[in-house]
Amino acid sequence: CERERERERERDRWCRRRLLQELGEQRIPFLSPTDPGFQQLWDASYSGLALRQAGALPEGLHERVQSALTTLRRRGCLLRDLVRVRDRDVFTAVSRALVGQPGCTYRYLDTRLFTIPWHCEEDEGQTSACKALWELNQFFCMDIQQYKNARGLKRKHSESENSGSQEVSKEESGSEKAEKDQMLEEKGERLEKEERKEGEEDSDSGQGCSHSSPSQPSPSSPVHFNITLINYMDPTSMTQLKEEPYYGMGKMAVGWHHDENLVPLSPVAVYSYSCPGETKSEGKKEYEEGASRVKEEAGGDEGTSKEEAEKEKTCWRVGLKVAWDIHTPGLALPLQSGDCYYMTDDLNRTHQHCVLAGDTARFSSTHRVAQCSTGTLEYIQKRCSEALENIHTDPETGTKSLRSLLPATLQHIEDIHNEVEFEWLRQYWFQGRRYARFCSWWSKPMEGLETDWKEMERMTQLLLAVVEDENSVQENRRDMAETLLNALTDRQQHRQTWRDRVVSNSIESYSVWSNMVERYMVEHNKVKNNRLDINRVESNRVKSNRVDINIVKGLQGCE
Numbered sequence: 001c002e003r004e005r006e007r008e009r010e011r012d013r014w015c016r017r018r019l020l021q022e023l024g025e026q027r028i029p030f031l032s033p034t035d036p037g038f039q040q041l042w043d044a045s046y047s048g049l050a051l052r053q054a055g056a057l058p059e060g061l062h063e064r065v066q067s068a069l070t071t072l073r074r075r076g077c078l079l080r081d082l083v084r085v086r087d088r089d090v091f092t093a094v095s096r097a098l099v100g101q102p103g104c105t106y107r108y109l110d111t112r113l114f115t116i117p118w119h120c121e122e123d124e125g126q127t128s129a130c131k132a133l134w135e136l137n138q139f140f141c142m143d144i145q146q147y148k149n150a151r152g153l154k155r156k157h158s159e160s161e162n163s164g165s166q167e168v169s170k171e172e173s174g175s176e177k178a179e180k181d182q183m184l185e186e187k188g189e190r191l192e193k194e195e196r197k198e199g200e201e202d203s204d205s206g207q208g209c210s211h212s213s214p215s216q217p218s219p220s221s222p223v224h225f226n227i228t229l230i231n232y233m234d235p236t237s238m239t240q241l242k243e244e245p246y247y248g249m250g251k252m253a254v255g256w257h258h259d260e261n262l263v264p265l266s267p268v269a270v271y272s273y274s275c276p277g278e279t280k281s282e283g284k285k286e287y288e289e290g291a292s293r294v295k296e297e298a299g300g301d302e303g304t305s306k307e308e309a310e311k312e313k314t315c316w317r318v319g320l321k322v323a324w325d326i327h328t329p330g331l332a333l334p335l336q337s338g339d340c341y342y343m344t345d346d347l348n349r350t351h352q353h354c355v356l357a358g359d360t361a362r363f364s365s366t367h368r369v370a371q372c373s374t375g376t377l378e379y380i381q382k383r384c385s386e387a388l389e390n391i392h393t394d395p396e397t398g399t400k401s402l403r404s405l406l407p408a409t410l411q412h413i414e415d416i417h418n419e420v421e422f423e424w425l426r427q428y429w430f431q432g433r434r435y436a437r438f439c440s441w442w443s444k445p446m447e448g449l450e451t452d453w454k455e456m457e458r459m460t461q462l463l464l465a466v467v468e469d470e471n472s473v474q475e476n477r478r479d480m481a482e483t484l485l486n487a488l489t490d491r492q493q494h495r496q497t498w499r500d501r502v503v504s505n506s507i508e509s510y511s512v513w514s515n516m517v518e519r520y521m522v523e524h525n526k527v528k529n530n531r532l533d534i535n536r537v538e539s540n541r542v543k544s545n546r547v548d549i550n551i552v553k554g555l556q557g558c559e
Contacts (some may be wrong), residue, residue: 003073013086015324016256020245022326030247032312032321038331045328046320048347050147054338058139062338065136068129069230069363072097073511075126075439077116078232082431082505084110089505091364093238095256099133100227102441103377106370108260112427115227116439126438132406133228133365140367141223144342148223148267150345223267225367234361241357247330249319253354256321259348259368266369267344272316274337275361316358323352332356377445380424384452387416391459404460407479410463414487417456422494430501460484 031038042049054062072078078095099107102117118134120127233253235241242252259268315334318341322328333341343353355364373379390403390413404410428446436443465474467481 004022017382019326020323027248028321028326028330030249030321030332032317032332033334034312037520041329042331046331046347047349048343048345048351049320049331049333050342050344051333052340052342054336054552056143056338057340061132061135061139064132065271065365066338066363068132069232069273069365070275071125072099072230073232073363075438077126077435078230079434081109081111081113081284083104088243093233093240095232097230098227099130099230100370101284102230103445104226104370104372105375106227106229106261106368107375111431112375113229113431114428114435114442116435117441120439120441122439128318133230136271137225137228138363139269140340141225144267144269144344145223147342148344160468186422223369225269225369226372227370228365228367231364231366233355233357233364235357235359236361237469238357244319244354246321246326246355247319247332249317249330249332249354250313251357252319252354253316253362255318256352256354258323258352259343259366261371261375262348262372263369264349265346267342268348269340269342269367270318271340271365271367272335272337273363273365274316274335274358276337314359316360317356319354319356319501320347320351330343363500372481380449381445383416384420384449384456387413387456387459388452391455391462400458402459402463402466405463405466405476405480407476407483409496410480410483411487413456413459414491416481417453418487418494419447419459420453420456421491422498425453426498430498460488485488 030042075096077097078093079097080093080095082091089131096113098115099114100106100115100118102115102119103305104115106113116126116130118130118137120130148537167362175244231254235251235253238253242255244250244252246256262268312332312334315336317332317334319332320328321330390409392401392403393399394401404446425446430444461467463484
């Protein structure tokens with residue numbers, strides 16, 4: 001799955017280079033609400049985008065949500081993420097926090113974020129903040145479902161009108177056919193009359209099928225956003241904002257992208273809040289007066305005054321474009337404080353979006369249906385249980401042994417071993433461990449995963465002992481050794497990658513856990529922390545029908 005995402009990123013990078021080469025010094029046009037044709041472009045090419053003006057939200061919700069966002073920032077919950085881009089670790093310009101269902105995570109750019117639960121049991125202020133975001137999430141789930149239902153009815157009505165037009169056309173065609181048949185009848189050609197009658201019977205039967213009411217589409221499944229990614233952006237501290245390269249839209253706080261790791265075709269809902277007292281615009285007063293354009297009410301007179309155009313540039317805006325299309329104009333939608341927008345249908349797949357910086361610091365709460373099939377605590381705990389089923393402890397002596405030595409079973413266990421180490425424990429200490437000071441929810445679950453990981457290390461040591469024992473009568477000893485060698489080679493490479501990341505970024509909290517791992521390796525396995533020569537592994541993979549055990553032992557001790 002991660003390889004597929006990396007291939008998509010590489011394809012996007014290639015498309016970007018090609019697009020910039022094609023454009024040269026030219027720029028693709030883009031439209032804002034003050035431009036003629038803005039609404040027509042929205043309807044034709046960006047129909048999956050919907051704007052909800054601030055006034056559409058329930059009374060009092062704005063105040064609770066905005067207070068929640070400032071509370072999370074004040075308590076230090078919003079932090080810059082260290083992400084992996086083109087084999088380099090870079091800090092995001094945006095500060096973030098993940099809030100959502102307990103046990104959920106969100107993975108992007110090789111970084112796993114761990115949720116602060118909707119209903120966290122920390123101090124009262126943080127509990128109230130998370131509850132307010134949950135209330136906003138509930139509103140979005142309900143409102144976007146109503147929006148989708150309304151769009152479905154509109155589509156159905158449009159299809160019905162089109163079907164009626166086609167039926168009229170067919171009736172006219174049938175009338176012409178009847179006139180021709182009448183001419184044939186007047187000529188007295190009996191054979192052709194009979195053929196005509198047969199044709200009419202077939203035609204009537206066919207029309208009955210083609211004009212029957214189309215089957216009703218199954219109701220769209222309810223929307224359940226399981227996380228929200230909170231973002232904080234302050235243009236005064238973001239000193240290296242890049243110019244938007246294709247359209248000349250202005251400075252970008254977040255570059256062009258598709259949102260990653262979402263359930264296919266699931267919507268995204270975004271709440272935008274410009275911090276009061278820091279903006280040159282009137283903020284809340286503007287949206288109450290209806291300064292921003294609502295899509296449902298747009299389409300009439302589109303203002304073109306220079307004053308409005310300049311006003312738009314001081315607002316935060318979301319930019320949209322058809323992915324890698326130089327012919328369709330882009331769309332720049334201004335966002336007043338409290339405005340919300342939805343990305344529905346396949347908009348996130350077929351289009352890209354960016355965030356264009358305004359004059360004020362800004363929060364956004366981006367509600368998503370994260371792809372959690374492999375990203376929940378419940379999932380990884382179940383995987384660990386599967387692996388640990390293969391270890392047996394003698395009730396009398398306490399001696400441990402492996403139940404099954406089948407290569408397929410061993411490979412499955414080593415895959416889980418790698419997954420819990422590199423996708424969870426190392427990710428938590430590299431990114432998520434910093435949350436422990438204001439969210440204790442993950443502490444005990446991660447301790448449990450560490451305990452399971454240590455048990456899997458023991459299982460690997462037990463397998464190594466079987467492979468090392470030349471007196472073993474196991475027929476598939478060579479296959480076991482091959483499985484172990486492949487797993488440990490992969491593990492050693494991943495551990496080296498993580499060591500390099502730690503050294504280059506000086507992650508103190510991660511180093512604590514990394515040192516613990518090394519101590520555990522040495523104390524438990526009683527082997528030196530040797531480096532592995534991959535070339536030597538390849539040349540000594542099979543020797544006298546067995547893998548060079550010294551190589552495997554050296555690899556088992558690598559951290």
